[in-house]
Amino acid sequence: MLTAEEIVRVRTSFDLVFPNANDAMTAFYDRIFELAPEIRPMFPADLSALKQDFISKLAVLVGSLDPATGLLGGADVLGRNHQRYGARAEHYPVVGEALLWSLARGLGPNWTDELEQAWRKVYGVIAQRMIAVGDAPPPPFASPSQPM
Numbered sequence: 001m002l003t004a005e006e007i008v009r010v011r012t013s014f015d016l017v018f019p020n021a022n023d024a025m026t027a028f029y030d031r032i033f034e035l036a037p038e039i040r041p042m043f044p045a046d047l048s049a050l051k052q053d054f055i056s057k058l059a060v061l062v063g064s065l066d067p068a069t070g071l072l073g074g075a076d077v078l079g080r081n082h083q084r085y086g087a088r089a090e091h092y093p094v095v096g097e098a099l100l101w102s103l104a105r106g107l108g109p110n111w112t113d114e115l116e117q118a119w120r121k122v123y124g125v126i127a128q129r130m131i132a133v134g135d136a137p138p139p140p141f142a143s144p145s146q147p148m
């Protein structure tokens with residue numbers, strides 16, 4: 001369970017990285033493909049739009065975290081999208097490690113053990129939700145092609 005203190009910690013650190021988001025995202029995707037070169041073909045050749053999308057979405061997710069309500073803005077749609085991209089449960093730890101690595105690199109001396117633990121938990125919460133939704137059958141009315 002995430003504590004209010006962990007959420008504050010994660011949000012504060014996110015605000016420190018955000019001004020250098022492009023650097024952090026370049027390091028993040030480089031690291032993913034270093035750790036798991038076999039998943040490179042799943043991604044577009046040009047990653048510039050994806051870097052923007054990822055950091056913006058992460059901002060929304062981190063900003064909406066609420067342990068009391070379990071709110072997690074947009075995670076369900078994201079989980080379903082990722083099912084279509086071919087992302088599977090076993091890919092999430094690699095992406096998580098790459099994210100932590102790029103945050104540590106971006107934050108330098110501001111990266112502490114407590115902060116790492118908090119980010120691990122936050123990533124776990126987001127990933128679990130995305131995986132669970134991706135594994136579930138689509139909700140009714142999800143597809144515009146369904147007969148009325």
Ligand code: HEM
Pocket residue numbers: 039042043044050053054057058078081082085086087088091092093095123126127130
């Ligand atoms: C917490 C974890 C993750 C977050 C927040 C995240 C976020 C995003 C976002 C915002 C996009 C842009 C498109 C969209 O909004 O649907 C995207 C695209 C993508 N993600 Fe993720 N992602 C995560 C984990 C993963 C994992 C584990 C994989 C597995 C390989 C993955 C593979 C992809 C691919 C292949 C695309 C894009 C494809 C395309 O444009 O064709 N992502 N991701």
